[in-house]
Amino acid sequence: MNKAFMREPDEFPSRCPVCQSIGQPVGPETLNAQLPSDTRRSLAETAYFCPDSQCDVVYFDDYSAAITRREFHGLIAIKDAEAPLCSCFGLKREDVELDIANGEVFRTKAAILKAQSSEARCTTQSPNGRSCVQEIQRYFLKLKQDADRSPRPAP
Structure with missing residues (x-):
């Protein structure tokens, strides 16, 4: 053309x-x-x-x-592993890891619901000015997939 x-x-x-x-x-x-x-x-x-x-x-x-x-x-969630995933409410990677290890989603789900609420202050609290929901979900799913692929010890 x-x-x-x-x-x-x-x-x-x-x-x-x-x-x-x-x-x-x-x-x-x-x-x-x-x-x-x-x-x-x-x-x-x-x-x-x-x-x-x-x-x-x-x-x-x-x-x-x-x-x-x-x-x-300060720490940046996307760039620093020790930074909270959620800048507004402080959800840490360890919290998500505990949810996966315990087969639950309490901490993760509570943080996502808060992050989607009017209480969230992503524009000023997050270094990229965006909601953490996508990053929390991505981290949770990655850990869950890794856990599902890992061989389970025999009883």
């Missing part, structure tokens, strides 16, 4: 300057809540969160500014 009739994409996704992951848009409310004002001033009004767990960049903008983990104060 002739290129003259092909439509070019209107926008290209913003990519992390270090790992090239597609950034998750983060608004000013999240940035203002997560960063000290002097650090916050180095970024544009709207920036992006780098979702790559191995990458040192936390936030970046389209003007080559970046905030690294060293400059970020």
